[in-house]
Amino acid sequence: MSILLLAAPALMALILFLGTHVLLWHVFVSDKGVLLLAKIAGGSYVVVAIGAYFLGIDGEHVWISIPLFSFCTLAYFHLYVGTFRSVSMRILEEIYRVPGHKMALADLERVFPKEFLFTSRLDILEEHRWFHKNGDRYACTSKGALFGKMILRIRTLYGIKNAG
Amino acid sequence: MSGAPQYLLAFFITLITAASIPALHISVLHIFQKPEKTVPWTFGCFLFSFVLWNALFFYTKDPIASALPALLSGYALLGFLWLGYMEMMFKIYRGFSHTLVTDVLRMQSATLTDITTNFAEGVGMDTMFDRRIETLKSTHFLTQQNDVLTLTSKGKNAARMGIFFKSFLKLGKGG
Structure with a gap:
């Protein structure tokens, strides 16, 4: 079986995934999180794999199409999160919007308030139940505490200080 | 099949070779004590695992012509595992939300002011912002004269790409 034919389902699933993602992001979706993106990716592969089965394509393709599709999808996730959520990217974009592409630090602080970074992340963490809010105080839920302890253990294992 | x-x-x-990535990474970070190299060094560890992969595969397998499908499959899986590992390490070292979780866990309960002033184990939000700007300067995305930041051509290209991507997908300003 040709290597191109073996890789074709991965490419078809990738096209279906990106097409569905762009369409949904334009038309329907307000929550543009990674979890939904992962569901679309998984669904796209399943649809293509079922299609390949009914078209009589040799099942050997799964050995190549699953890792290849997973690799391409994860690379796209990197691009998506790295662009959408990156503080550094937002700084570059804010400076780019100014004529001459120059900006004083004080002006940057005005258009991209540091506190916004915290409030927007805290809202997301609360929404996903990592934190709960009591009055004006935030605390970890049991899920958040478990996750936090795991991060601290990994940081210790790797000898990472000054994270963040 | x-x-x-x-x-x-x-x-x-x-x-086997993917397991060598964290093993080598942990060793290198402990030996050289440079946590700021946490993410860049994952590239080096990946290259090591890639060389190891090829050495092991071609030691046990027939000539390349008959091995192409398995080669593509193995490369893709190794690449996937490495990307996942790199993402995890990036989040653990620089992840903003991850640091908020560990900070609040350490403080047990905190107001917004507590969180901003004690961000990253007491470093504070100003330093967090300054670190990002220092990284952008050291990677030649922008330059700084006195308190004015100027984009380099590399910075302009990255900003253009980011603005296009976000507007194409209607993502808002992000950050």
Whole structure:
């Protein structure tokens, strides 16, 4: 079986995934999180794999199409999160919007308030139940505490200080 | 399903070599004590695992012509595992939300003011912002004269790409 034919389902699933993602992001979706993106990716592969089965394509393709599709999808996730959520990217974009592409630090602080970074992340963490809010105080839920302890253990294992 | 043994061999070698990535990474970080190199050094560890993968695969497998499908399969799986590992390490070292979780866990309960002033174990939000700007300067995305930041051509290209991507997907300003 040709290597191109073996890789074709991965490419078809990738096209279906990106097409569905762009369409949904334009038309329907307000929550543009990674979890939904992962569901679309998984669904796209399943649809293509079922299609390949009914078209009589040799099942050997799964050995190549699953890792290849997973690799391409994860690379796209990197691009998506790295662009959408990156503080550094937002700084570059804010400076780019100014004529001459120059900006004083004080002006940057005005258009991209540091506190916004915290409030927007805290809202997301609360929404996903990592934190709960009591009055004006935030605390970890049991899920958040478990996750936090795991991060601290990994940081210790790797000898990472000054994270963040 | 034909050809399963060669794919199983490729997957088995991938799992062995992928395990070398964290092992080497932990060793290097402890030996050189440079946590700021946490993410860049994952590239080096990946290259090591890639060389190891090829050495093991071609030691056990027939010439390249008959091994191409298994080769592609193994490369893709190794690449996937490395990307996942790099993402995890990036989040653990620089992840903003991850740091908020560990900070609040450490403080047990905190107001917004507590969180901003004690961000990253007491470093504070100003330093967090300054770190990002220092990284952008050291990677030549922008320059700084006195308190004025100027984009380099590399910075302009990255900003253009980011603005296009966000507007194309209607993502808002992000950050």
